[in-house]
Amino acid sequence: MGEHDDAGTGPIDTATVDTAHLEEILLGRWAETKRVARELLKDPQFHKTENLTKEDHRERTLKQAHALVEANAVHRAFPEEFGGDADHGANIAAFEELVTADPSLQIKAGVQWGLFGAAVMHLGSHEHQKKWLPGIMDLSVPGAYAMTEIGHGSDVASLGTTATYDAATDEFIIHTPFEAATKRFLGNAALHATAAVVFAQLITEGVNHGVHCFYMEIRDEQGNPLPGITIEDDGHKGGLNGVDNGRLRFDQVRVPRTNLLNRYGDVAEGGAYSSPIESPGRRFFTMLGTLVQGRVSLTGAAVAAAKLGLIGAVTYGNQRRQFNATSTTEEEVLLDYQLHQRRLIPRLATTVALGFAHDNLLAKLDDVFSGKDDSDENRQELETLAAAIKPVATWHALDTLQEAREACGGAGFISENRFTSLRADLDVYVTFEGDNNVLLQLVAKRLLADYAAEFKNADVGALASYVANQAGSRVMHRFGLRKALQEVQDTGDERRSANWFKQPEVQRDLLSGRVRQMVADAAGELRHVAKLPPEKQATVFNEHQYQIINAAKAHADLLLWEAFTEGLEQVEHPGTKQVMTWLRDIYALTRIEETLDWYLINGRVSGQRARTLTPYINRLVARVRPHAQDVVDSFGYAPEHVRMEVASGAEQARQDAANEYYRKLRASSDAPVEEKTLLDRKRAQKRAAKKQ
Template sequence: MTQTAVRQLQVPATADIQDNDDAVVDTAVLGELLLGRWAHVRRTARELAGRPEVQKIEGLSSTEHRQRCLDQLHYLVQQQAVHRAFPSSLGGADDHGGNVAGFEELVVADPSLQIKAGVQWGLFGSAVMHLGTREHHEAWLPGIMNMEIPGCFAMTETGHGSDVASIATTATYDPDAEEFVINTPFRAAWKDYIGNAATDGRAAVVFAQLVTQGVNRGVHGFYVELRTPEGNFLPGVGGEDDGLKGGLNGIDNGRLHFTDVRVPRAYLLNRYGDVAPNGDYTSPIASPGRRFFTMLGTLVQGRVSLDGAAVAASKLALTAAITYSTQRRQFNASSELTEEVLMDYQRHQRRLLPRLAATYAASFAHEELLEKLDGVFSGSHDTDEDRQDLETLAAAYKPLSTWLALDTLQECREATGGAGFLTENRFTSLRADLDVYATFEGDNNVLLQLVAKRLLGDYAREFKDMDFGVLARYAVTQAAGRTLHRSGLRRVAQTVADSGSEKKSAIALRDEHTQHELLSDRVSTMVAELAGELRGVKGMSKERAAALFNDHQNDLIEAARAHAELLQWEAFTRGLKELKDPGTRQVMTWVRDLFGLCLIEKNLAWYLLNGRLSTQRARTLNAYINRLLAKIRPHSLDLVEAFGYGPEHVRAALATGAERERQDEAAAHARRMRASGKTGIDEKTLLARQAGNRKKKTAAGRN
């Protein structure tokens, strides 16, 4: 989304909400809001994900897990659970948003199943559908949809992962035979980490550099048959098993290589580029760069689904950890008789509630991303700008949500102690399975770099047609702004306005317009400074330009991350507008404030160094966050209940209520023992009594 668009977003006011410590969350209302536009699809998908037939069985060997996942794909076909995005003429529903909404819920059952299904229908099938034409659809989609053609999406190479444009596999056209000859010319060009490649795949969409008439036309997709019905490689095709992985071992990832493999000319997926029998190349998109990004853009739903699956995993982890933390007792700090519930400790709240707030923000943002995807893929909002916004949003959100899921799973594991380390409670298993999400469908850091380049491009376009006088005035304004912030004048003015009152400082920070200004100002400032540093890069040699970008690479990625966090905050704030119940809206406003203020706290050094916050106001930040934690704590169970995941989804022994039963049993035992007088005297109490008696005797002796 462009910088201009960010500034023009209408953020609804919630300043009219007054603190009401008696506010109550209506979990049904909040849960319905979270289900979003495709609520009916999510309910159906969750019912399916709650069935034992699709759930992961821990402790299986890799071979057993792979076979179970393959069998489960056939089960999904029988349940008509995975065809929503395919054309209605072939038995689908032309429902792209609903397809992703339902698909991402499979992570609740087994991440291996979700990803294997994603390979078959979300990558392999989608590539045929979006890159191919009607002839390809009629020839292959029915078999792909019903699992007669298990397939692979062969894009990544051992030597090139995120840099798809540089892949080395070639598809050279032979006009005499009217065939393409596919080769992986060296070991680094082998297709690697490919789902279904080790054993199950019978065909693949192979991405290769299309060469015809001596001209390399760039990366295109080709339908290539891999194996016989018996599972043996066809002539010229080879491969090997990737072996045991750190997670997702229900998927048979493998490597593929090709030596003079010939495929018919018609096997080129030619929606965006075609080769005539004589070798002439034509494309509806003249620009090679735009053609490349258009082809890859049709596959963006993979990143969108990973974003949603990561959010679902965070919800599962928090549901289990917060449920346990409201039951588990440890240390009797405030009572001689009753130990404290973990969730009542401020540090425990600090560990879990900010991650809960971030998960809500990611959830609201993901729902908007789904809306954008459906608009583009359905054709209702399918301009070049819509597609660019979709790609940018997916590249922005997927890193944040996948990193959040990994961080949340680890923190929840630690926050539940030794119990969290047990496989039966799923934290370690889910974290292992989701680990690859940080690099799957694009390395997170590379994706954020793409977002940053988009931001810089939009920034440059804002000034493209301005005359010298306008630019000069803008430069003066920017210089004055930097002087104001860096000289301390802004800090002085802010300190005076605070008038030494911590209450006023806290009120300022809780104001949503203040939060929005702080978050958006950081993004615009970072982008403006980067634009200034990179000014003139187009006139440099390729070597100098690359060096200059490398010098600022970290700043580029940080700016993109700040941009994505701002968009999440704005999505959360728009979500608040949809809540009509006053109590629910009050509590969710606290949660939104917690998310925003934790972002500011995380980057407090930047705000202080750049003069956006006075030291006095910054001092109030920690205290106000702690106040928010205390306000949200009584609603923590309601907030995870609204996620809508039942015991059949969470499947964590520590969240079943068994801990409460143990604690109640222990408390009842303690009461019985005290009543019977058989508990004995605590040694510390005895020593204290003895010391008191000695003091009394000494005092009596003096008298």
């Protein structure tokens, strides 16, 4: 039995991390692919260069993309027929690692192969694939994915661009009817794209069949826009300046009818529309289905970036010294300060949680895209899971990179330490491929729908009792408060309280209970909405928007906790398991701490217990503190991936040299005496003189 600390955090002397073991677990299901990708990305040709104009950065990124083709690094998702591996999980796993080299390269590659190429692959016919995939794969045909318009981003169904079938010439006329319908923010469009897949309202025989996708050439061999096409540059951006984002406008541009990527909707010669999917709504969502790959891969990339940030800040926090707090000759290293631990270690815990959650997400994506389980239900689950985790992951990356940068002080602001550079590049991840708040709203609606479905077949009695429960919620909460008071006796003790909080069942109950009740509360308050006139429906729904978005966030918290807890089962080494369990507890308890008011109001945590939570978390982060370096080392990144001065060991060498200087000085006869010491001495002499 190991020694126990005084707050019930668990045995502490056995807690040593087996970094090789942990690295294997954290690499997850596609460990081997990630290793191959990481090995390639050690090559400096792929690394971001700072202080370039956007023009120079764009050229460099294009070259890097060609180098990826040469290294056979971008073909994993494509059909074997065209030289690919048809391996969707591995494709994303490798793609995500590009962020460690240069996020611009990741996004440029994502546009070319993950969006432009994927549209042809998933929305086109076999003929389309044969005709266009080879050029897309070898980058001889760089292309844009022309979906977003100035006036419509998240609301794709309302795009303004039209594609009207003209039976006279058997062509589609692609047209931008007003300025807000200009395609915007299209990677590759400003400079390099010679083709594009364009999303437009398909109109034939007087009927609008909704948004479909068309393959178009947009530039001639000299790089000039084709007739009727106007191309503009989106200009300099807050980051990702290696990607040439631009705008496309179409003035009655004609393309052959057969350029319609027709897997889910086709127009026959003469204009007759047909589709294997009858419902226009379902057809639309099926066509957008491949977008989920973007969300999954941004999630993984965000986790990778957060890891880099933590490697830098934790390493520096273990070397940089500041203030002489303990009055010994040496100053404290930053990570010995409680606040510094509080700033970095909960973020470390969330990063590990997200890593596990992302691995699950990737496995589900692989199931769906490989056809192993591509049922409608599983596809929807994948969409909902991605919509919940992508927002949390991308916001977390920004938050962690920022805290890591601040934790390194001024050094964190210098580009050679990459925090600001990564943060600037990843900034747009929170609003593209699905705006985070819009995605969370999707999750919330799904939670509400699932909840409603539970009662769909319920008899009237069950429903009545449910409604009564909701109406009586105030009574329940009052009871909650009473219950809290009754618990004062057994929870006044900090250790007992800690023992309660550290139980996985308690954590699960608290996190899942919150989601359930928040959804039930919202459902209860919205239950009459369907009976209202449409305008009033929207108003009432809007009045609950903030509430249901918070329910979606609570749902994401739970998903991450479940993934972390499941991930823990793989850890066999006892010391590693102990440290990882502390981290899981820190993840759970900081989530609960952040929404502690809710738990108190709803009587789920008593006031007495609640007041022990923060001190307990403070003790837990102190427990993990000696192992923080081991955990970040287990992320498995080599110096060629990290490339930060703060993580290079240079600070340790400087501290050692400074210490050595002062040690020698103290040992010599040259050491100047401090004025204060002199003053103290004089005062003592005066007192002594008086006494005589």
